[in-house]
Amino acid sequence: MARPRAFDETVALDAAIQCFWSRGYEATSVRDLSARMGMTGASLYNAFGDKRALFGRALASYVTSSFGARARRFEHRLPGRAAIEAFFAEIIAVSLADSDRKGCLLINSALEVAPHDDEFQRLIAGVLAEIEAFFRRCVTAGQKDGSISTAQPADDLARLLLGVHLGIRVLARARPERDLLEGMLRPALAMLEPAGQFTRDASHRGE
């Protein structure tokens, strides 16, 4: 009984992600959303509640399919050190390929939404803590298999990696330059090096 929905919820949610991702929460209007999602405003409100609730669904879906998928793809499939390097290689590649400078929806939201909305603040803080925990598990694994230095506690190295991650994501939106992003990452990776004093040939850096 009842009329069936004329839209695929997953497809519609992906369209909503694109809207919020490229324009931000405030700058995205319900009309933008309904146009891109291929449904009228009434259907949108009926299916997702209000704009804020839809944003919540979109953000959760984004986190699962971006960070979640990335973490699942690398962790346990690669030793800790290699998982970290693969993670960052992908972040830099994605950031440089992001021609319209959308950045990362999670991190954009950490600045635009979190400070004015306690519920989203908690949600976003939780995801950032998950990213930190991902790095920590990788570092701990690497320290155990000898591929990562133990001179710094895993907690701090994980936080440094989180910071560099955020830094890359932010800087890429204003200065999407490969040298810059890689130069930011390079010392952080060098810090993971287990051998005494950074065993790094400084020969292959761009000017």
Next chain:
Amino acid sequence: MARPRAFDETVALDAAIQCFWSRGYEATSVRDLSARMGMTGASLYNAFGDKRALFGRALASYVTSSFGARARRFEHRLPGRAAIEAFFAEIIAVSLADSDRKGCLLINSALEVAPHDDEFQRLIAGVLAEIEAFFRRCVTAGQKDGSISTAQPADDLARLLLGVHLGIRVLARARPERDLLEGMLRPALAMLEPAGQFTRDASHRGE
């Protein structure tokens, strides 16, 4: 000749900074601005042009009085290594004292405004380059006086510090926790350490 202005332009600009800083560019209305600046909308448009132009003035003023003042205060007054440490100590202190999580207007704007406005993108990219250059000068000075390791090129260390700076500013808006921010900075400072393998007592870290 002509009626004199009833407002102090500097005071009005500071009020505009407060608006854009706490609510962001889009979410700040011209009515918010005119109320906080103590002048009518007509006076605002007469004196500053439109909302976007006012934002430009506010951002420029903010950069001068925050990063500019901080750099001037520490550089040349402290040896390179100490300038870096003082800079970050202040960034963390400011971030933790920021009870309404406004963060840094420049970095907020790098995410909200820069990607959608080429002119501001160039302006903001330029300021971020200035911050990077500040770190580079400090690192170079520290490498020269022996207080900073030369195992990593100054360019890369400067970029790492820029990344950690951005990371602290972003993370503080969602998770303003001292342990977290200091834990993010600690390995970066350890990396500056000149002596062989990180000469660091791991005794004084939080739980």
Next chain:
DNA sequence: TGCGTTTTAGATCGATCGATATAAAACCCG
């Protein structure tokens, strides 16, 4: 003390905002 000029104040412009009311359309079930 008028004149010219600029800034004030207040009203208001059309456009758009998020959200909703109304009712026609599309389905399952009996």
Next chain:
DNA sequence: CGGGTTTTATATCGATCGATCTAAAACGCA
């Protein structure tokens, strides 16, 4: 092949958006 139910489509709600218009007010200068 009509009920019952949900989703559609359209129109529109009051509020607010950035921006502007019209005058009155406040000055320096003649």
